[in-house]
Amino acid sequence: MTTTHRTAGNTPSSLRYDRRTLWQKDKDHFIHPFTDFSLFHEKGCDLIVDSDGIYVEDAHGNRFIDGIAGLWCVNVGHGRAEIGQAMAEQATRMAYFSTFNNLSNAPAAELAAKLAELAPANLNHVFFSCGGSAANDATIRLVHYYFNRLGKPSKKRILSRRNAYHGTTYLAASLTGIESNNWDFDTLDHLVTHLSEANLYRRPEGMSEADYCDHLVAELEETIVEIGAENIAAFIAEPIMGAGGVLMPPQGYHARMQTVCRANDILFIADEVVTGFGRLGHFFASEAVFDTQPDIINCAKGLSSGYAPLGATLISDEIYKVLGTPQRKGGVLSTGFTYSGHPVSCAAALKNIEIIEREAICENVREVGPYLAQKLKTLADHETVGDVRGSHFMLAIENVADKATKKLLPVEARVGDRVAAEAQKRGLIIRPVGHLNILSPPLIWDREVVDRVVAILDEAFAATTVSLKADGYL
Template sequence: MWQKDKDHFIHPFTDFSVFHEEGCELITDSDGIYVEDSRGNRFIDGIAGLWCVNVGHGRAEIGQAMADQATRMAYFSTFNNLSNAPAAELSAKLAELAPSHLNHVFYSCGGSTANDATIRLVHYYFNRLGKPNKKRIISRNNAYHGTTYLAATLTGIESNNWAFDTLDHLVTHLSEANCYRRPEGMSEAEYCDHLVEEFEDTVAEIGADNIAAFIAEPIMGAGGVLVAPTGYHKRMQAVCRANEILYIADEVVTGFGRLGHFFASEAVFETQPDIINCAKGLSSGYAPLGATLISDEIYEVLGTPQGKGGVLSTGFTYSGHPVSCAAALKSIEIIEREAICENVREVGPYLERQLKTLGHHATVGNVRGSHFMMCLENVADKDTKALLPVEARVGDRIAFEAQKRGLIIRPVGHLNVISPTLIWTRETVDTAVAILDEALSAATESLQRDGFL
């Protein structure tokens, strides 16, 4: 299996400097908070697959729901005048869970395609309003919105697009909201003012008549689990409202319980987005599925016929796939029945506190995040916040040492991300943090031995 994988599978985000020799670790089994590799080693899953296995691994009832649907009717087109029961039921359930004005759902196959489809719909919306110049999308540096062509352009992580082409004429990036690296001497409140003013200046420079939407993750995920200053999202939305710019919340990561609520935009950040995009935790990763939740106001325009025979001519073969929708319905049922959002609200702050005890390690400059979405930023010097050289591979070292001890975390350059399944208990937190404590000590020793510290 290892050889077949190495010879034939092109993995997303492959590091080819080591892949040709080392290949990949094959994960073959899973159960609850654990995964197991092909050699029988068992690990606590500290990244929920990839931000997504919210209800935990091996949920037989999700598998059964998928099997029942697949054997009854695995697939049929949802184009034109056709539909299926799971897609209809899930649409109604999402409208119930989302902020009250978001009552319409457009399905795709994941987070990238959800964001891509959303921008296409936004442009169509303004075309229908007779405002064809409103095309520019405002995103942010270090944002992650996917890797399809347009979604990759929305993404503001520079390394993601090395040697790839992007549609730069459509997207402008603002500064990320990085409280840890805000200008020296600037308070958090002043930093918020600074970021909002940058947005206002950008709108004035480009012209509101040329800007269609602002897109933002409530908390940045792959860009470093960046939590914006208090009030930031609410104020950014106010700028949007004042300039007829749509506010798009990318809740692909934050949705379905990761911050203790099905959707974080309104419940946590007091915003009412015009559009919310979701994926990942929507089906707990059991089947590919993305969704764009659209406001009543936007739908009124989208749902108005262009003329006789006019259709909304966009969508996917697998839009509203019945097996994926069945998986999502069962995952949502489990989240509600087992009070998983309540578990996150109770255990999440404990995870935050325990991770912050790791600040005594030489490399840990910042521990940040919220609830089950956390990050360690590793530095060479805590006073200057200077980074270690890239060749030190500090994030990889720490992740390797943690995995040796039975915990999988995610290295992203000099960062380590912890985004576990949402069924962790306080006892699981204690075990994971103890492993991280040992891993950080071992990584520090190796960095010192190799002359990086």
């Protein structure tokens, strides 16, 4: 699709670096998140120093197609000069002022109103944070406050799911159900119960999709009976699980889970940090794709396309009636962040949303997304490709040792890393997560780019099979 971006390589002199010195500074001082330090201490980082549209460039001048949108977030593509200009103009006019104590700013007010316009049903109230983890963390605090105000202080337990990802702040990490994420970390286990993930590929053998959905809903009902509805505050779920494997739910799953929650006075929270702002072809996927009306939606990432840190919690009118009622004389809603409704971040988000609407980016995803999924499925002929799954611009490939049994390769084979390395050699960055490879590209890919990407992946999987056999893993 036709878009307007800054040209990569045309970097202002003030942003040019001594790249060798910078690499060393990074290696010596930057603690990277989600990094294997056994590799980092040996090799350091790959410095990405420039970007333009669907491309990024490293410190050696190598140019890559960005297959992960930074980290699920650069939805409108890199180098959007008009977003940078909107941020600069706001920073020059007023970079920051508090939103505490009935103070506000123009971008925050405009963005809150715009999100209420875009959101499903009656989600007309917005609490701003600094990103997805903070949004999920703040949401649970507000949910507990809500039930305390209703005189139901025992409703504390949050139902999440195994292999869910909801962030890495203390509470958000506790919601997260990816076991390896919390190795050697503490979590608030007394507040969270993890249900089974919805994993169609690894459902019990011989079980139909409909029966599998029944099984998952029954587990929720049984868990409510076991814990007691009077002790459960909310169920939180990603419409499609992201970092946990891009797991598509069975047909009707979310709507049925919400029905059970409503019947038991349990709030339904949709974590749309990844799925929001066009990744599935709509600003929000909950209603448009999964036929649900969440009580709360959390978003971040694509909200600003990663141009500035920003998260938001969209809250229903019913919940706001309680949150917005004066607590007691002199009492305040004493939660929030210094940067809640940060004017520069909100200015970036407003311009980002304007671009998504003006360039019909959601429509592009709805047109190109099925083509991308169809083309990726042609990779199923490779020996290690067990499953190709996902929807639109949110997809994953699961690598296995044996397609018939779905047995995984040993961890030390690092199959996801191998595929990603082979793809990077050929000019494409994808994300390895254990035995998975994830694609979550900028939403401006067209069919020509899809064809190039799939050709690269075809070569990458072929080369990976050769190396796995050479090393005795196949």
